[in-house]
Amino acid sequence: xxxxxxxxxxxxxxxxxxxxxxxxxxxxxxxxxxMSMSGEDIKAFIVVIQLGAILAVCWxxxxxxxxxLVNVKKDLRSRNFLINVAMAFLPTAxxxxxxxxxxxxxxxSPITVALMLVIGGIAILxxxxxxGTPSVNTLDExxxxxxxxxxxxxxxxxFPGVSRSGATILGGMYVGLSRTAATEFSxxxxxxxxxxxxxxxxxxxxxxxxxxxxxTVLVGFITSFAFGLATVRALTYYVSRNSFxxxxxxxxxxxxxxxxxxEAGILDWTTL
Numbered sequence: 023x024x025x026x027x028x029x030x031x032x033x034x035x036x037x038x039x040x041x042x043x044x045x046x047x048x049x050x051x052x053x054x055x056x057m058s059m060s061g062e063d064i065k066a067f068i069v070v071i072q073l074g075a076i077l078a079v080c081w082x083x084x085x086x087x088x089x090x091l092v093n094v095k096k097d098l099r100s101r102n103f104l105i106n107v108a109m110a111f112l113p114t115a116x117x118x119x120x121x122x123x124x125x126x127x128x129x130x131s132p133i134t135v136a137l138m139l140v141i142g143g144i145a146i147l148x149x150x151x152x153x154g155t156p157s158v159n160t161l162d163e164x165x166x167x168x169x170x171x172x173x174x175x176x177x178x179x180x181f182p183g184v185s186r187s188g189a190t191i192l193g194g195m196y197v198g199l200s201r202t203a204a205t206e207f208s209x210x211x212x213x214x215x216x217x218x219x220x221x222x223x224x225x226x227x228x229x230x231x232x233x234x235x236x237x238t239v240l241v242g243f244i245t246s247f248a249f250g251l252a253t254v255r256a257l258t259y260y261v262s263r264n265s266f267x268x269x270x271x272x273x274x275x276x277x278x279x280x281x282x283x284x285e286a287g288i289l290d291w292t293t294l
Contacts, residue, residue, distance in 0.1 A: 025238050028057055033071055033242035037249025040075035041257055043146060043188030043269045048135035051182055052280065055132050065130060069223040070239060074246030076216040079209050082254045099162055109166050110173035111214045117177040125180050136280035138183025143273030149192050150265050156200035161207060168197045186215065205261045209254065
């Protein structure tokens with residue numbers, strides 16, 4: 023029962039944070055550490071339950087996805103959209119494949135997450151302060167060269183605490199996308215990225231297929247899907263009216279809190 027409750031908690035954390043620029047993996051690492059959960063199976067579990075949140079995006083954006091797939095052969099708009107997603111996906115896929123094991127071995131720790139949270143928070147505040155008039159307001163206006171640049175920036179998110187959604191949204195805004203267009207592009211780009219990451223970990227961690235593990239994975243998956251769907255819809259509404267500065271302040275505060283508690287010996291942050 024305790025394992026199922028822990029899986030539910032991690033699923034909720036994943037669903038709430040996957041699409042916000044605050045790092046879902048970072049929050050999962052910190053949460054798992056607070057619950058004294060560690061080991062290779064936990065690292066794999068953290069990645070796998072992200073698929074639930076990604077399927078939430080697929081469901082929420084199903085109309086655009088189906089329209090694109092059905093009309094890709096005859097519609098230039100659909101082809102360009104798929105090309106842009108592919109262009110942004112490839113740099114991340116290549117870099118992640120090369121550095122995946124190294125990052126998992128040396129950077130999956132709350133302290134690394136804390137540092138990345140602070141750095142990312144500062145980046146959000148700086149970008150929001152310099153944000154000018156965007157040149158791209160819809161997904162159909164994105165150029166393939168902009169997509170490649172977003173993909174290169176997204177590759178930074180292989181380090182826990184950077185935030186994949188944060189990197190793609192900020193990267194999109196940096197290359198000229200509006201806040202809304204950058205967020206929408208981040209949603210769609212998350213689909214191939216997280217499916218690839220999840221599939222890779224499933225292949226390498228057959229332990230997750232054991233019957234006694236399957237139930238916890240399912241619970242994490244379902245809660246991740248439910249809370250991910252709610253977050254996607256809430257964020258879509260939020261970004262059309264507000265800036266990302268509150269997330270920047272949150273990241274800095276959360277990161278500094280972790281670092282202070284570690285330095286003061288208040289909490290014993292253990293490496294996963």
